[in-house]
Amino acid sequence: MHIKSLELSNYRNYKSLNISFDENINIIFGDNAQGKTNILESIFLCAAAKSHRSAKNQEMIRIGSDDAHVRLVLTKKNIDHKIDIHLLNGKSKKIAVDQIPIKKTGQLLGLLNAVFFSPEDLNIIKNGPSERRKFMNLELLMLDKVYFHDLNFYSKALDERNKLLKQIIYDHTLESTLPVWDEKLTEYGKNVIETRERFIKEIYRHVRDISQKVTGGKEIIETKYVPDVKKDDLRKAIEDYKNYDMKTCVTNRGPHRDDIEFFIDGKSLKKFGSQGQQRTCALCLKLAEIEIVKESTGDTPVLLLDDVLSELDRSRQNYLLDNIRNIQTLITCTGLEEFVDSRFKVNKLFHVVNGNVE
Numbered sequence: 001m002h003i004k005s006l007e008l009s010n011y012r013n014y015k016s017l018n019i020s021f022d023e024n025i026n027i028i029f030g031d032n033a034q035g036k037t038n039i040l041e042s043i044f045l046c047a048a049a050k051s052h053r054s055a056k057n058q059e060m061i062r063i064g065s066d067d068a069h070v071r072l073v074l075t076k077k078n079i080d081h082k083i084d085i086h087l088l089n090g091k092s093k094k095i096a097v098d099q100i101p102i103k104k105t106g107q108l109l110g111l112l113n114a115v116f117f118s119p120e121d122l123n124i125i126k127n128g129p130s131e132r133r134k135f136m137n138l139e140l141l142m143l144d145k146v147y148f149h150d151l152n153f154y155s156k157a158l159d160e161r162n163k164l165l166k167q168i169i170y171d172h173t174l175e176s177t178l179p180v181w182d183e184k185l186t187e188y189g190k191n192v193i194e195t196r197e198r199f200i201k202e203i204y205r206h207v208r209d210i211s212q213k214v215t216g217g218k219e220i221i222e223t224k225y226v227p228d229v230k231k232d233d234l235r236k237a238i239e240d241y242k243n244y245d246m247k248t249c250v251t252n253r254g255p256h257r258d259d260i261e262f263f264i265d266g267k268s269l270k271k272f273g274s275q276g277q278q279r280t281c282a283l284c285l286k287l288a289e290i291e292i293v294k295e296s297t298g299d300t301p302v303l304l305l306d307d308v309l310s311e312l313d314r315s316r317q318n319y320l321l322d323n324i325r326n327i328q329t330l331i332t333c334t335g336l337e338e339f340v341d342s343r344f345k346v347n348k349l350f351h352v353v354n355g356n357v358e
Ligand SMILES: Nc1ncnc2c1ncn2[C@@H]1O[C@H](COP(=O)(O)OP(=O)(O)OP(=O)(O)O)[C@@H](O)[C@H]1O
Pocket: 011, 012, 013, 014, 030, 031, 032, 033, 034, 035, 036, 037, 038, 039, 058, 059, 060, 061, 062, 063, 307, 334
């Protein structure tokens, strides 16, 4: 799959932009704060229906404008598709696929598969568990519509149950309605856990293999899904925690507390890994994502590399570049030095200056 063209109007610092991409390697370069990441963000928006940096609609609309448009044309299995996203201030976004407005976000997901890699991905390893859940959720929602629905229903039930827990303090009779939400949490939560378990197994398979290759056999990185509660124990855990939940006014157990652990040669990467090892892990995760997209869709994703090349040493850079042949790649960078003596061919070059592209 590849993106043919992108059109932005009143998106971030772009008043209007219309560019077409090469099927292979595209470099987007420019000084800081010129709008390079904004281009990648708008593409990711077409893939996931949300910003990779969790920005609100309003933040993506050019300051001073009421609305913004992102229009993207992609080719998938030799057929062109058009995605049209209309961002409105204070309202939910409107999306059309091939000129037909869609009612539910889920209908967009899976059309464009993008893998986004930025230095912030180190946070997946370094930060708290919510970062790792976000990683699983973002990847899975593009690959698995059922997961998207399960997670949505789970999150809604969780919100409702938490709201109810706060009301019970004032009105004890409401306690009798808790089981309704316990039921829903269990139903959707089990599915969420099951899908995550499968996904991290897939990641494990690839990351183990890729990390060996990246490090020339020196280091093996492994991943492990750490569910807060095992699938079959969910209902009981929710029931067991009922009194504690009522005391704390939140739902304490369930997949909203899940985590992933990373190991390097059997040791915790978070606790013992060097900065470089953590970076290698982030790279392996992204390469694993590419493999998983290929296996599950039979097509290549579009790779968005935001400022990462300069962070990798030469051997890791080479490994990455060797493995993205035949994958449309958009690379942002501030300078072109890295490409002068590197072995790979740049097919198209964009220079970004203050919301304008040459
Ligand atoms: N809603 C908005 N309206 C207008 N301008 C915006 C909006 N949001 C962000 N910007 C501007 O966009 C620019 C940042 O864009 P972006 O993050 O794409 O930069 P960049 O080229 O990737 O920079 P760096 O090299 O530092 O990562 C800033 O100048 C910022 O003020």
